[in-house]
Amino acid sequence: MEKPELIKDGKRLDGRTPKDIRPLRIEAGVLNEAEGSALVEWGGNKVLAGVYGPRECIPRHLSDPYKARLKVRYTMAPFCSPGEHSRSGPNRRSIEISKVIREAFEPVVMTHLFPRSQIEVYIEVLQAEGGTRVASLTAAAVALADAGIPMKDMVSAIAVGKLDGQVVVDLGKDEDNYGESDVPMAITHRGKEIVLLQMDGLLSREELAQNLDDAIEGCEKVYEIQADALRKTYEKEERGKLKL
Amino acid sequence: MNIERIVVPGELIWEQEMRVPNTAVVDGKTYAAVVGMVRDDKFIPLELVYKAKAGDNVVGVVTDVRHAGYSVDLGLAHDGFISSKFTRVSFKQGDLIFGKIKFTDEVGSVDITDAKRLPTGKLVSVPASKVPRIIGKRSSMLNVLRDGSGCSIFVGNNGYIWVGGKGNVQLALKTIDFIVKKAHTQGLTDAVAQYLNENGGAVTVPPKDAPEGAMPPKEETKEANPLMQPAAEKVESGQEQAEIVEKTEKTEEKLDIEEM
Numbered sequence: 001m002e003k004p005e006l007i008k009d010g011k012r013l014d015g016r017t018p019k020d021i022r023p024l025r026i027e028a029g030v031l032n033e034a035e036g037s038a039l040v041e042w043g044g045n046k047v048l049a050g051v052y053g054p055r056e057c058i059p060r061h062l063s064d065p066y067k068a069r070l071k072v073r074y075t076m077a078p079f080c081s082p083g084e085h086s087r088s089g090p091n092r093r094s095i096e097i098s099k100v101i102r103e104a105f106e107p108v109v110m111t112h113l114f115p116r117s118q119i120e121v122y123i124e125v126l127q128a129e130g131g132t133r134v135a136s137l138t139a140a141a142v143a144l145a146d147a148g149i150p151m152k153d154m155v156s157a158i159a160v161g162k163l164d165g166q167v168v169v170d171l172g173k174d175e176d177n178y179g180e181s182d183v184p185m186a187i188t189h190r191g192k193e194i195v196l197l198q199m200d201g202l203l204s205r206e207e208l209a210q211n212l213d214d215a216i217e218g219c220e221k222v223y224e225i226q227a228d229a230l231r232k233t234y235e236k237e238e239r240g241k242l243k244l
Numbered sequence: 245m246n247i248e249r250i251v252v253p254g255e256l257i258w259e260q261e262m263r264v265p266n267t268a269v270v271d272g273k274t275y276a277a278v279v280g281m282v283r284d285d286k287f288i289p290l291e292l293v294y295k296a297k298a299g300d301n302v303v304g305v306v307t308d309v310r311h312a313g314y315s316v317d318l319g320l321a322h323d324g325f326i327s328s329k330f331t332r333v334s335f336k337q338g339d340l341i342f343g344k345i346k347f348t349d350e351v352g353s354v355d356i357t358d359a360k361r362l363p364t365g366k367l368v369s370v371p372a373s374k375v376p377r378i379i380g381k382r383s384s385m386l387n388v389l390r391d392g393s394g395c396s397i398f399v400g401n402n403g404y405i406w407v408g409g410k411g412n413v414q415l416a417l418k419t420i421d422f423i424v425k426k427a428h429t430q431g432l433t434d435a436v437a438q439y440l441n442e443n444g445g446a447v448t449v450p451p452k453d454a455p456e457g458a459m460p461p462k463e464e465t466k467e468a469n470p471l472m473q474p475a476a477e478k479v480e481s482g483q484e485q486a487e488i489v490e491k492t493e494k495t496e497e498k499l500d501i502e503e504m
Contacts, residue, residue, distance in 0.1 A: 035293075036291070053321070054293060054321045055321050056321055056322065057321075065351050068321075110268070110277060113293075113295065114293070114321060114352070115350065115351045115352050116321065116322065116351050116352050117321035117322070117352065118321075145252055145253050145278070145279055145291070146279070146291060147291065147293070148278050148279070148289065148291030148292045148293050148371075148373065149278075149293060150253070150266055150268075150277035150278050150293070151253040151254065151277055151278075152253075152254065152268045152270070152275070152277060153253065153254040153268075153275075154252060154253050154254035154255075188254065189254045189255075190254045190255075190256075190270070190275060191270070226252070227252045227255070230250075230252045230279050231250045231252070234250060234290065234428050
């Protein structure tokens with residue numbers, strides 16, 4: 001496929017302005033068996049996250065007497081995008097994403113409260129359309145909060161980047177593939193700490209600074225939706241199903 | 245006037261430093277660490293991971309008989325332990341117990357004391373954050389629940405609840421489910437009494453905060469100290485026992501209990 005014209009008259013491929021984010025919908029508490037869960041629908045992305053624990057650390061020799069171990073597994077479903085994902089399960093890319101998501105949560109989750117145990121976060125990408133790692137991180141943050149795992153701060157994530165010389169927020173699939181740069185970022189709400197920062201492509205110092213400001217602004221929008229999703233679970237009737 | 249708001253992790257609760265559980269203090273300000281409700285100067289967690297602490301009541305399942313004691317599943321990251329040194333009762337694998345936490349240590353081990361064996365009954369698990377609502381103020385909710393269903397109920401702070409005895413067990417379970425779903429609402433004791441009455445229960449004791457005449461006239465009330473009910477010692481007739489066993493089959497299957 002030829003490179004499309006990414007920015008036309010100040011509008012992007014799907015008609016957004018550079019600072020618009022795709023429609024984002026988050027629902028918390030969607031799984032019965034998980035302690036906490038969240039479904040994120042962000043543009044064409046559909047991501048499901050489930051949190052289990054704190055429970056016994058397996059294998060035992062990896063348990064830490066001072067804190068809980070955080071385990072994150074990100075996987076893409078075989079049907080999540082056209083081609084390329086014929087086999088499910090971990091691969092080089094998903095192992096990397098699992099690692100960066102885990103490292104984003106390590107400074108935030110109060111693991112010292114649960115010694116010798118592990119907290120498991122399972123993230124399943126059901127449908128992918130660019131920016132799955134930030135969608136996954138957003139889902140995982142809501143799922144952790146829904147599980148009642150104490151966190152010092154809420155984590156929100158968004159991708160920023162550059163298309164045809166223009167700095168933009170929340171890149172879609174084509175923008176990611178044909179743009180000049182893609183910078184996924186995760187920022188905490190209160191502390192404004194950057195817990196995830198990766199970069200693909202090239203950016204100047206000034207552009208990165210501009211991107212960072214945009215990311216903080218974008219994360220704030222994402223945070224509002226995350227917080228609403230968590231509050232809304234208390235309006236639902238099916239809340240807290242009895243386990244027999 | 246109670247002004248309530250629901251906060252999410254990282255949200256400011258108070259401008260000043262307050263050392264309460266499930267919050268984080270940063271730069272002299274108090275922030276929520278879990279989803280919870282702020283009512284005046286109280287923070288009520290709505291989602292919570294149970295942390296064992298000394299003095300809590302627990303309901304558990306004996307998972308292993310070891311030579312120094314018994315391992316007990318409490319639904320936590322680690323099994324609790326009953327030392328046979330301090331207990332006269334002996335347990336079998338699969339026994340349901342009600343006990344008190346004697347002490348916990350910094351790596352999460354839990355020691356249980358005063359363990360009693362519970363007779364065959366239904367074991368259910370609820371989120372630990374809902375347990376205070378199921379017990380109520382000075383166990384008001386639990387009294388209504390026991391009274392309305394006629395069951396014997398033991399509630400563990402760990403979120404395990406044992407329901408058994410002669411009453412309507414299914415009604416008690418339905419009502420517990422009702423409480424769990426409505427745990428974040430106000431005036432719940434009255435709603436529960438109404439729910440019990442509507443579903444074939446008979447609540448005789450009016451809740452303390454209910455207005456006069458809101459409840460059916462008080463009839464002969466049972467002894468008003470249900471926490472002390474010696475349910476473990478109750479002998480049940482064979483037929484009733486069989487009925488309860490039938491109802492608990494599902495639980496037992498799940499817990500993989502050997503038939504005694």
